[in-house]
Amino acid sequence: MSYLPDPERYAGTDYRRCGRSGLLLPPVSLGLWHNFGAESDYENARRLVHGAFDSGITYFDLANNYGPPPGSAEECFGRIFMQDLSGYRDELVIATKAGHLMWEGPYGDWGSRKHMLASLNQSLSRMKLDYVDIFYAHRHDPETPLEETAGALITAVQSGKALYAGISKFPAEQTRQICAMLREARVPCLVHQLRYNMFNREPEAGVFAAIREEGLGCVAFSPLAQGMLTNRYLEGIPADSRAAGASVFLTEERVLHHGDRVRRLAALAQDRGQSLAQMALAWVLREPVVTTALIGASRPAQIRDCLGALKNTRFSPEELAVIDSTAD
Numbered sequence: 001m002s003y004l005p006d007p008e009r010y011a012g013t014d015y016r017r018c019g020r021s022g023l024l025l026p027p028v029s030l031g032l033w034h035n036f037g038a039e040s041d042y043e044n045a046r047r048l049v050h051g052a053f054d055s056g057i058t059y060f061d062l063a064n065n066y067g068p069p070p071g072s073a074e075e076c077f078g079r080i081f082m083q084d085l086s087g088y089r090d091e092l093v094i095a096t097k098a099g100h101l102m103w104e105g106p107y108g109d110w111g112s113r114k115h116m117l118a119s120l121n122q123s124l125s126r127m128k129l130d131y132v133d134i135f136y137a138h139r140h141d142p143e144t145p146l147e148e149t150a151g152a153l154i155t156a157v158q159s160g161k162a163l164y165a166g167i168s169k170f171p172a173e174q175t176r177q178i179c180a181m182l183r184e185a186r187v188p189c190l191v192h193q194l195r196y197n198m199f200n201r202e203p204e205a206g207v208f209a210a211i212r213e214e215g216l217g218c219v220a221f222s223p224l225a226q227g228m229l230t231n232r233y234l235e236g237i238p239a240d241s242r243a244a245g246a247s248v249f250l251t252e253e254r255v256l257h258h259g260d261r262v263r264r265l266a267a268l269a270q271d272r273g274q275s276l277a278q279m280a281l282a283w284v285l286r287e288p289v290v291t292t293a294l295i296g297a298s299r300p301a302q303i304r305d306c307l308g309a310l311k312n313t314r315f316s317p318e319e320l321a322v323i324d325s326t327a328d
Contacts, residue, residue: 003084006054013056014310016291018217021190023164025093027285028307029059031221031294033066036073044299049080051300053088055307061193061219061294062127063097063138064119070102074126082128092133096123097168099138111141116152120161135162136193137178140170150181157187164190166219172206179214191217191291196284197225198265198327208289217291220284224295228262229280264326268319274312277302281309283323 015024030052036045049060066073074096085092098119101109109115120135135156137149153165165187167178179189192211196203200222211218224230262276269279284293297303315323 003050005050005088009054009056011056018191018291019211020215021164021188021217023093023190023217025059025217025219025292026057027292027310028057028281029061029219029292029294030057030303031061031296032073032077033063034296035298036076037067038069038072038075040076042076042079045076046080046084047300048297048303049077050084051303052297053085053092055303057303058091059093059095059292061095061221062123063100063136064102064123065100071122071126074123078127078129086128094127094129094132095134095136095166096120096127096132097136097138098123099136099141099168111137111139111144111149111152113148113152113155116149117155120156124161131160132162134164134166134190136166136168137170138168140167140174146174146178147181150178150185153182153189154185154187166191166193168193169195170207172210175207175210175216176214179210179216189214189216191219193219193221193294195222196220196287196290197223198229198280198283198323199225201327208287211289218289219292219294220287220290221294223284223293224277224280229265230277231266231275261326265323268322268326272312272319274309275305277306278309278312281306282313283315285309285313286315 013026015026017023018025030048035048052060060077062074062077064071064074098116099109099111102119107114107118116137120132124130124132135153137153141149156162157165165182167175167189170178170192175192182189192207194203194207265279266276269276272279274282281293281295284290295303295306297306
């Protein structure tokens with residue numbers, strides 16, 4: 001049977017304006033970094049995308065190197081798109097990125113015009129798309145002139161292969177510089193994507209100020225600290241968890257190091273009537289500069305649980321003080 005989206009998918013969702021642009025994004029979006037690679041269960045990946053769209057999530061975030069292996073997440077999404085979503089293309093915001101290692105040789109990563117535009121063409125082919133909605137420079141390249149990376153983003157938009165240009169993980173000063181270059185070419189930067197959660201508050205030290213000054217939207221990725229800010233690790237490290245596997249981002253040592261703090265935060269979340277994941281998302285979304293929090297999921301129920309965060313995104317001064325004293 002063909003997939004039919006929930007007709008009530010837009011009821012009750014308050015979409016947020018992305019900076020000073022005309023684009024609205026859902027407060028929670030789905031990232032395809034994990035569970036969409038070649039070794040992942042395709043039908044489960046399909047259920048994740050269906051569950052997200054049925055819940056009013058319209059923004060799907062990818063990158064050229066998502067997998068494993070690199071490229072396979074885009075291939076998986078392209079298969080789902082052609083099977084289920086091609087008739088709903090105008091309801092979707094699909095993003096991809098270039099800048100991390102993708103292929104062998106001197107042109108396989110970083111921010112050169114050669115890499116950026118070749119990568120975009122490959123991504124469009126894998127996803128079976130004529131264009132992406134947002135094309136990101138995935139990281140700042142200290143060896144390539146910023147004008148060259150900006151020029152690649154400008155060409156991507158002016159050629160019609162992307163509707164908007166974005167940046168990810170750029171320092172504050174380079175954020176201001178590339179925004180000025182894009183604005184001069186009448187291809188304004190739409191959004192900055194960065195890591196932000198209770199255990200990583202670095203953007204508060206400078207990048208958030210640049211985002212506000214430039215009128216950008218902000219996509220906060222890893223709002224749950226790779227799953228550490230969930231109930232998953234309250235009683236130890238499950239054998240089938242990411243921390244028990246080969247992840248370099250969430251190690252057993254890191255989970256154990258943060259264990260007491262995670263349990264204190266979980267107790268606060270319980271007092272608020274939320275799961276830890278819901279409180280962690282609500283905390284990210286309480287920051288006015290954040291447009292959307294980017295989640296990953298391994299099953300549709302996790303998406304539904306995360307969306308429960310939107311029922312209570314207000315924090316008392318006392319609650320914020322507890323979080324400030326508990327988190328990094």
